[in-house]
Amino acid sequence: MRKLIAAATTALLAACTSTTDPVPQQSAAPVAMRDTQSSVSDYYRVAAxxxxxxESVCRSFHANKPRGFCDFQVKVNTDPSQPANAYQTIGADGRPIITFNVNMxxxxxxDHEIAFVFGHEAGHQIARHIEQTQANQLAGAVLGGILVAVGGGDARVGVDIGGAIGGRSYSKKFELEADTIAAHIADRAGYNAAIGARTFERTRGSSALLATHPPSTQRMSQVARTIQTINTxxxxxxxAPVAW
Ligand SMILES: [Zn+2]
Structure with missing residues (x-):
């Protein structure tokens, strides 16, 4: 029984990446990879x-938070062995960090795709998704711990499982919210959000990504609706006010 629970924990934790946005290596359409140096300099140029x-959209919602809350750090993970991914984390100083790895x-x-994905990662911070995911994980952890303890199992293992389920429960909703915010940010920065959102075309049909993200078609129609609001x-x- 315990082995089974441990296996389930591993599977759930592997699927629980609500703050990362991977592009699977096996995407529907083959991805032509550009050279490293120019893609990194393009990223810093667009991010600037x-x-x-x-930052200004973030401050309009979080005027009461410490200034660092909206002061995004821009980073690149240069490890060439990592599959394409972008993610948002919080640094030790409380500032949000947006990291794209080199294969991403x-x-x-x-540039529109870079701007859109950057806006998406910023969107996770603006909509406070990390805070909310941690709260969900905590609630899930308490529930999971109780369930397994009642069943006579190892409560520590239960905490892991519950935490993973709790953390995962809102991730698809959060991804769509981040996409909506991304469309506003990309547009306000002077990029074409519709072209940027075509980055989803490369992730269509990936079962690995579908475990944590909404289907590409759902994401693209959500973005199309947002662009319509912006253009109207x-x-x-x-x-159009930023709303999600
Ligand atoms: Zn995301």
Whole structure:
């Protein structure tokens, strides 16, 4: 029984990556990889334009948080052995860190895609997804611990399983929220969010990604709806408020 529980824990933890956004190696369409040096410099150039926009959107929602809460650090993971991925974490100083690894950067086809994914990672911070995931994991951990303890099992193993389930429960919802925020941020930074969101085309049909992310078609239609809202406001001489 304990072996079974341990196996289940491993499987769930492997699938529980709500704050990372991997591009699977086996995507539906083959990805032409660009050279490392130019893709890294493109990233820093685009990030320099998108970060101030993301920071200002963030501050409009989190005026009461410490200033560091919205001051995004821009990083690259240069490990060439890692599969394409981007993720948002919190540094020891409390500042959010947006990290793209080098294979993710090499897979981008244009600046719009970089801007969109950067906006998506910033969106996780703006919508406080890490905080909420930790709260879910805590609630799940308590529940899982009780269930396994009642069943006579090892409560520590139960905590792991419960935590993984709790952490995973909102991840698809969070991904769609981050996509919505990304469309606003990319557009405000002067990029084409519709072209940027076509980065999802490369992840269509990946079962690994579907474990933690909504289907690409759902994500693209969510972004299309957001762009429509943005453009309607523009045509009326206004600006659509960021909402998710
Ligand atoms: Zn995400």
């Amino acid at each position: 334009r998108v970060e101030p926009v993301a 950067l090499r897979s981008f086809r244009n 406001a523009k045509s009326q001489g206004g600006r």
